[in-house]
Amino acid sequence: MANLKIGRMVMRSLFKKPATLMYPVIPREYKERTRGHIAVDMNECILCGICMKKCPTDAITVSRDARTWSIQRMRCIQCSCCVDVCPKKCLVNENAYTIPDVIKIADTFEKPDEPSAAGETSLKCDDTCVFCGICVKKCPAEAITVDRSAKKWEVDNEKCTRCSLCVESCPKKSLSIE
Amino acid sequence: MGKRTIIPFGPQHPVLPEPIHLDLVIEDESVLEAIPSIGFIHRGLEKLVEKNEWPEMVYVIERVCGICSFGHGWGYCKSVEGNMGVEVPARAEYLRTIWHELGRMHSHLLWLGLLADGFGFESLFMHSWRIRETILNIFEETTGGRVIFSVCKVGGVRKDISNEKLNDIENTLRGIRAETTELTNVFLEDVSVRNRLVGVGALTKQDAIDLCAVGPVARGSGLVMDVRLDGHSAYPDLDFAPCIETDGDCYARCKVRIRELFQSMDLITQAVSKIPDGEIEVKVKGNPSGEFVARMEQPRGEAYYYSKGNGSKFLERMRVRTPTNANIPALVKTLQGCDLADVPMLVLTIDPCISCTER
Numbered sequence: 001m002a003n004l005k006i007g008r009m010v011m012r013s014l015f016k017k018p019a020t021l022m023y024p025v026i027p028r029e030y031k032e033r034t035r036g037h038i039a040v041d042m043n044e045c046i047l048c049g050i051c052m053k054k055c056p057t058d059a060i061t062v063s064r065d066a067r068t069w070s071i072q073r074m075r076c077i078q079c080s081c082c083v084d085v086c087p088k089k090c091l092v093n094e095n096a097y098t099i100p101d102v103i104k105i106a107d108t109f110e111k112p113d114e115p116s117a118a119g120e121t122s123l124k125c126d127d128t129c130v131f132c133g134i135c136v137k138k139c140p141a142e143a144i145t146v147d148r149s150a151k152k153w154e155v156d157n158e159k160c161t162r163c164s165l166c167v168e169s170c171p172k173k174s175l176s177i178e
Numbered sequence: 179m180g181k182r183t184i185i186p187f188g189p190q191h192p193v194l195p196e197p198i199h200l201d202l203v204i205e206d207e208s209v210l211e212a213i214p215s216i217g218f219i220h221r222g223l224e225k226l227v228e229k230n231e232w233p234e235m236v237y238v239i240e241r242v243c244g245i246c247s248f249g250h251g252w253g254y255c256k257s258v259e260g261n262m263g264v265e266v267p268a269r270a271e272y273l274r275t276i277w278h279e280l281g282r283m284h285s286h287l288l289w290l291g292l293l294a295d296g297f298g299f300e301s302l303f304m305h306s307w308r309i310r311e312t313i314l315n316i317f318e319e320t321t322g323g324r325v326i327f328s329v330c331k332v333g334g335v336r337k338d339i340s341n342e343k344l345n346d347i348e349n350t351l352r353g354i355r356a357e358t359t360e361l362t363n364v365f366l367e368d369v370s371v372r373n374r375l376v377g378v379g380a381l382t383k384q385d386a387i388d389l390c391a392v393g394p395v396a397r398g399s400g401l402v403m404d405v406r407l408d409g410h411s412a413y414p415d416l417d418f419a420p421c422i423e424t425d426g427d428c429y430a431r432c433k434v435r436i437r438e439l440f441q442s443m444d445l446i447t448q449a450v451s452k453i454p455d456g457e458i459e460v461k462v463k464g465n466p467s468g469e470f471v472a473r474m475e476q477p478r479g480e481a482y483y484y485s486k487g488n489g490s491k492f493l494e495r496m497r498v499r500t501p502t503n504a505n506i507p508a509l510v511k512t513l514q515g516c517d518l519a520d521v522p523m524l525v526l527t528i529d530p531c532i533s534c535t536e537r
Binding site for chain 1: 226230231234235237238301305308311315318319320321322323326328336337360361364368
């Protein structure tokens with residue numbers, strides 16, 4: 001009986017269309033949630049480097065000097081960790097895969113605007129500050145120092161990436177980027 | 179008394195998808211002793227806790243294994259959540275249970291295919307994997323990945339499944355039920371399959387206890403052992419009993435996995451009907467600073483996840499003990515006295531995952 005059963009399955013398969021696709025002649029249909037590849041919107045990116053720090057496989061490299069964001073596709077595991085942590089939401093996990101490479105290359109994207117834009121702005125703190133230190137904890141670049149006893153708030157503008165995470169987290173709304 | 183010979187088996191062998199090496203001491207056609215050795219694909223994933231912060235470490239831990247990856251991610255999250263006293267929302271626990279049981283189904287269907295391939299039944303292998311593809315499609319639709327999901331996080335899950343989608347999943351599973359029954363009946367009733375499995379590599383219940391066997395290997399020998407019975411996550415709300423067989427041979431282990439395949443379908447149906455609405459994650463504050471051990475019932479058996487924090491962003495120690503590691507002594511025991519031709523079947527029926535074992 002069992003032999004008949006596998007026979008039935010096999011016979012049914014003979015007259016059905018193939019279970020596999022004739023890839024790549026017939027292109028693969030991606031699902032809405034398919035984690036294909038990481039794409040970046042360089043107009044929004046502020047080169048803060050949080051994605052580089054959080055990437056579990058060190059696939060992302062952000063250079064503030066060269067004003068570039070690059071990703072090694074072979075290293076990236078499409079975990080979307082960078083998408084979650086990006087403060088500007090300029091990273092997105094698109095649902096199509098990239099074309100396979102035979103060599104390990106990095107895709108590099110350049111920030112289009114002038115470097116002076118970041119240099120002209122700086123993080124400011126007004127006198128409503130209560131020196132709670134939340135901004136220190138939130139700062140991914142460790143650019144802020146707060147001394148509660150001396151009532152002193154300081155920022156290292158060289159380190160500051162203007163990611164505005166501190167501005168958003170400040171309970172007294174004392175911080176601003178001007 | 180015949181001449182004794184040592185035959186090396188693996189790490190590259192047609193029936194083995196993963197590299198385990200066995201030195202088989204044989205006399206005539208019988209195996210007298212088997213000396214296992216592993217260590218061909220150690221990747222040092224546990225060491226990466228020193229480099230990756232604990233929230234990101236889950237993406238590394240779920241890559242311990244490509245088959246039971248969701249369970250590994252969940253086990254890690256569970257150990258860190260226990261460490262920090264995090265209460266996970268009920269909907270997240272149900273979603274985790276649904277994904278984990280789907281993972282068990284795809285793992286068992288994969289194993290059935292590999293077993294069929296092992297004894298040379300190619301069409302059965304192809305049909306097992308064809309049905310498995312349906313589960314992989316569900317994974318891709320709900321998580322974005324086919325084998326690595328990246329949906330589990332400390333404090334809950336990253337993606338929700340809508341109630342309509344959950345009903346679709348239930349309908350899809352109902353649709354493949356008849357086909358799966360037809361497929362598994364071939365494993366259970368076909369004469370050529372039975373000839374390869376029945377009475378081969380019997381492991382007694384006492385041996386299973388003494389050698390600390392876990393999962394379907396232990397349950398195939400009559401041992402009632404299933405971490406899901408401990409009542410974690412959504413399992414206390416679901417009605418199920420562990421699948422137990424008493425013969426302890428390859429056929430019993432195969433039967434346990436087949437029964438578990440249908441049990442997982444039932445568990446998913448129950449979970450879909452009972453899943454509550456609400457949040458899918460809670461915000462986790464602070465860093466882990468204690469020690470915690472979490473246990474999970476992976477498709478291959480019981481797995482341990484130990485985490486030790488020191489109050490910093492990096493865990494001090496992470497340890498995973500996987501089910502294959504626990505089942506190797508039982509394998510060595512069953513190999514003693516078996517025929518050389520049965521060795522592939524015995525190795526396959528513990529469902530070895532050496533990538534898990536070596537991490």
